Amino acid sequence: MTKILALFLSLSMESKLIFSFTLFLSLFPLHAKNLQTYIVQLHPHGMTNSAFNTRLEWHLSFLDRIITSEDSPSSRLLYSYHSAMEGFAARLSQIELETLRNMQNIIAVRHDHCLQIQTTYSYKFLGLSPSREGAWLRSRFGHGTIIGVLDTGVWPESPSFSDEQMPPVPKKWRGICQEGQNFNSFNCNRKLIGARFYSKGYHASSDISRAPAPHEYISPRDAEGHGTHTSSTAAGASVPNANVLGNGAGVARGMAPGAHVAMYKICWFNGCYSSDILAAMDDAIRDGVDILSLSLGGFPLPLFDDSIAIGSYRATERGIMVICAAGNNGPIPNSVSNEAPWITTVGASTLDRRFPAEVHMGNGQILYGESMFPGNHLPNAGKELELVYVTGEDRGSEFCFKGSLPRARVHGKMVICDRGANGRAEKGLVVKESGGSAMILANTEINQEEDSVDVHVLPATLIGYAESLCLKSYINSTRRPIARIEFRGTAIGRSRAPAVAMFSSRGPSLSNPSILKPDIVAPGVNVIAAWPQNLGPSGLPEDSRRVNFTVLSGTSMACPHVSGIAALIRSRHPMWGPSAVKSAIMTTADVTDHYGKPIMGGSIPAQVFAIGAGHVNPERATDPGLVYDIRPSEYIIHLCTLGYSRSEIFTITHRNVSCHEVMAKNIGFSLNYPSISVIFKPGRMGKKIKRRLTNVGFPNSTYSVEVVAPEGVAVKVRPQHLTFNHIYQSLAYSIWFVSRKTIATQKMTFAEGHLTWVHTKSSHYRVRSPISVTWVDMKK
Ligand SMILES: *[C@@H]1O[C@H](CO)[C@@H](O)[C@H](O)[C@H]1NC(C)=O
Numbered sequence: 001m002t003k004i005l006a007l008f009l010s011l012s013m014e015s016k017l018i019f020s021f022t023l024f025l026s027l028f029p030l031h032a033k034n035l036q037t038y039i040v041q042l043h044p045h046g047m048t049n050s051a052f053n054t055r056l057e058w059h060l061s062f063l064d065r066i067i068t069s070e071d072s073p074s075s076r077l078l079y080s081y082h083s084a085m086e087g088f089a090a091r092l093s094q095i096e097l098e099t100l101r102n103m104q105n106i107i108a109v110r111h112d113h114c115l116q117i118q119t120t121y122s123y124k125f126l127g128l129s130p131s132r133e134g135a136w137l138r139s140r141f142g143h144g145t146i147i148g149v150l151d152t153g154v155w156p157e158s159p160s161f162s163d164e165q166m167p168p169v170p171k172k173w174r175g176i177c178q179e180g181q182n183f184n185s186f187n188c189n190r191k192l193i194g195a196r197f198y199s200k201g202y203h204a205s206s207d208i209s210r211a212p213a214p215h216e217y218i219s220p221r222d223a224e225g226h227g228t229h230t231s232s233t234a235a236g237a238s239v240p241n242a243n244v245l246g247n248g249a250g251v252a253r254g255m256a257p258g259a260h261v262a263m264y265k266i267c268w269f270n271g272c273y274s275s276d277i278l279a280a281m282d283d284a285i286r287d288g289v290d291i292l293s294l295s296l297g298g299f300p301l302p303l304f305d306d307s308i309a310i311g312s313y314r315a316t317e318r319g320i321m322v323i324c325a326a327g328n329n330g331p332i333p334n335s336v337s338n339e340a341p342w343i344t345t346v347g348a349s350t351l352d353r354r355f356p357a358e359v360h361m362g363n364g365q366i367l368y369g370e371s372m373f374p375g376n377h378l379p380n381a382g383k384e385l386e387l388v389y390v391t392g393e394d395r396g397s398e399f400c401f402k403g404s405l406p407r408a409r410v411h412g413k414m415v416i417c418d419r420g421a422n423g424r425a426e427k428g429l430v431v432k433e434s435g436g437s438a439m440i441l442a443n444t445e446i447n448q449e450e451d452s453v454d455v456h457v458l459p460a461t462l463i464g465y466a467e468s469l470c471l472k473s474y475i476n477s478t479r480r481p482i483a484r485i486e487f488r489g490t491a492i493g494r495s496r497a498p499a500v501a502m503f504s505s506r507g508p509s510l511s512n513p514s515i516l517k518p519d520i521v522a523p524g525v526n527v528i529a530a531w532p533q534n535l536g537p538s539g540l541p542e543d544s545r546r547v548n549f550t551v552l553s554g555t556s557m558a559c560p561h562v563s564g565i566a567a568l569i570r571s572r573h574p575m576w577g578p579s580a581v582k583s584a585i586m587t588t589a590d591v592t593d594h595y596g597k598p599i600m601g602g603s604i605p606a607q608v609f610a611i612g613a614g615h616v617n618p619e620r621a622t623d624p625g626l627v628y629d630i631r632p633s634e635y636i637i638h639l640c641t642l643g644y645s646r647s648e649i650f651t652i653t654h655r656n657v658s659c660h661e662v663m664a665k666n667i668g669f670s671l672n673y674p675s676i677s678v679i680f681k682p683g684r685m686g687k688k689i690k691r692r693l694t695n696v697g698f699p700n701s702t703y704s705v706e707v708v709a710p711e712g713v714a715v716k717v718r719p720q721h722l723t724f725n726h727i728y729q730s731l732a733y734s735i736w737f738v739s740r741k742t743i744a745t746q747k748m749t750f751a752e753g754h755l756t757w758v759h760t761k762s763s764h765y766r767v768r769s770p771i772s773v774t775w776v777d778m779k780k
């Protein structure tokens, strides 16, 4: 499904390309066409022995020496970086690039990648809503913490960014409120304390961006809605009577309603460019954010090629916690992105809030469906209509592609559209514009029973795969199939939740299988949060309805939930570093749903590669008892164990290390990660792993270990008890894993288990780590 989605995206952009390319030809000289954007990483100390006074001069000197045309070096420079990495982004020709590569002090040169925001929506960015408000938002923690959000911008007038209850801006804040189109410095306040925008990479990326896209604001103002949604999910103020066209009514609040937001707008209509992302991280590190929240990503890359991983490493060194969406490419294995061990990688789960909208078919059968439609009072809502499913037209009519539905066949009818390929709200618009009166969105095999409600421009409901088979066989069985949709409003607590969303990207990580990813899951399906007040709730330009909130799904929506919870932990424990906060979130996560049964992932209990450590539990996460802490230097040793070369490690860490020496000094090293991933290779059927726990609970505490061993593996832990005498005391333990089966019998298999340190006196403290075991056949 993802592949089709990506294909459609590029198709939809192609039409834009043709249009604006014509424009471009008439306005610009041709030579610019051969330039591409590159991110050039320099030696961090390379300037020391040179004659340059400023970094900018030094960076420009490289361009000065390589540019073959009459262009001035500064006309080619997009950004000069220092905090997220040393280097710059520039437009270069192929010949210039070759010259540059051979120059001194060049560490790495990377293409500017275009990343996407991680809603399940294809080209329009729709939103999310906080779940379990009571449990998450009982306190007003989050005060004093600054969450930097890299996204599509913000709609500052949204009631979610009111600063009425907010404390003053923290003294450490050094950011700005950058003015631009429809955005002034008075748009910032004590809630939204900073806003900047980065468009140089985007504008340079391709000819298409030279013609401004419709509704784009060259400022921090959000034209899509995604960034307004994610930032309000992380730290939106309390807004009573929030609803989407009457649905889901309640108090809207971010996870950390007391935290401050700084928006770094880096995503534009055709994506988010890594040169812009790095520039934003560069500023955010200096501005003084505590947490960086990135609901975007691409396909997994090696860490030394991944600008987000590199910028995040630098941020982590400065004590900033980086939280990223895992991606929406599930349930395909190995699809997880943003998988660096210093990043917290967040998958998506479902909520227990539903919006039932049943399909009553002419044969008396009722199919369960879900919809966010404003009830039964609008034209055609709840009306009995003739059903039509247009197939065999060879134009994607079963998906309701634009222009694929013959008016004569769909006029006044209830049209069935298969899910996938194009945006769900777009299908509704196509049906409406083709004269249809209502729509049934039918899940296909890949979506199974997953519901994802959207705000449509006409009466519509979404049904699961089993229901869609039922519906289609009813259509086959009669000459004049009819149905009506019954909208039942909002229902809470009727279904089994949370469950891992089908679309949530799955591990194991390809580039780094020794770290279990994703780390955690959080609500990411049917989330309600703030929305630009000039956009309709469907996000489509044609939608003239006005709302302050809308509903969206995606790991994009899950990520800011964890960012907000991290802010709660940070404000309660200001001295904790990023890895301690991450550990607190992971070791306290839930693995059972509201019925006390295992959290599901599709039709089976969710595997660790879907759910990571579990479903985030904010109340427990603020008081974990023990944490697994990691010093930044330990990541370097870890990179050595991954077999990265000296120059690759230098690219990521700016540290010149000899792995030979590092490994000799750290025999048997294992990264002190809160989860455990064991890889058995032929001839190596035993593995010893070390971990170190730090006491952050009661000063005098004894914990004992409980292990559920993965199938086919013997597990031994020494010592079995850990007795702490004071706060911040650290104690180590070792775990031995021995495989009981040989690889010869299997090509590649997985097993999972877990290990929990339980406080001997207080059942409150249970510090749980998931274990994954992988048998790898090297011959394969
Ligand atoms: C409905 O009929 C079409 C054409 O005869 C067939 O391809 C399809 O499988 C049928 N669908 C169901 C669900 O019975």
Ligand SMILES: *[C@@H]1O[C@H](CO)[C@@H](O)[C@H](O)[C@H]1NC(C)=O
Pocket (backbone or CB within 6 Å): 159, 546, 547, 548
């Ligand atoms: C949106 O919020 C503003 C400010 O609180 C309010 O005046 C307006 O009525 C709201 N609009 C809708 C559609 O609820």
